[in-house]
Amino acid sequence: MKIEDYDFHGKEFNFGRLVRIMESNGFIHEGQWDYERVTFDYKLLDQTDDATYYLRVQAVAVQGEIPKEDAEVRLLTPFFGRHYYPHGIEYDEDFPEKIIKKCTQKIEKLQQDLQEAETL
Structure with missing residues (x-):
C-alpha cells in the first residue's frame, strides 16, 4: 500500500544525513542497497495474529553513489506491506x-524530521 498523503516523493537529501534521520526513527537499511538505490525498513510485529509488517521508504541516487556519505538521493513514495x-x-x-495508525504516526514523525533537516 502506497502512502501518498505526505510530501516525500522527490525530496532530495545528502545520504549521510538521511541515514542518520532514518536510523533515529527506527528505520534500518542493512543490505537493502546498491550503488543507485536504497530501501529503509521499519519492522512492525503484530503478536495478535503473528504477522510481520514493513514500512518502507526508498531513495535513488541523483549524484554520487550509495553508500557514500556525500551522495545526493531523492526519496520515493513510502509504502508498507505484510x-x-x-x-x-x-x-x-x-x-x-x-x-495503519502506527505507520501513519511513524511517517508523520519522519516527515517532521525531514522538514527540519531541509531548513538546516
Missing part, C-alpha cells in the same frame, strides 16, 4: 487499522 514466509512482502491487501 511479510509472508517464504514468499516475501505482499503490498496489496487489507491491513489492520492499528497497523
Whole structure:
C-alpha cells in the first residue's frame, strides 16, 4: 500500500544525513542497497495474529553513489506491506487499522524530521 498523503516523493537529501534521520526513527537499511538505490525498513510485529509488517521508504541516487556519505538521493513514495514466509512482502491487501495508525504516526514523525533537516 502506497502512502501518498505526505510530501516525500522527490525530496532530495545528502545520504549521510538521511541515514542518520532514518536510523533515529527506527528505520534500518542493512543490505537493502546498491550503488543507485536504497530501501529503509521499519519492522512492525503484530503478536495478535503473528504477522510481520514493513514500512518502507526508498531513495535513488541523483549524484554520487550509495553508500557514500556525500551522495545526493531523492526519496520515493513510502509504502508498507505484510511479510509472508517464504514468499516475501505482499503490498496489496487489507491491513489492520492499528497497523495503519502506527505507520501513519511513524511517517508523520519522519516527515517532521525531514522538514527540519531541509531548513538546516
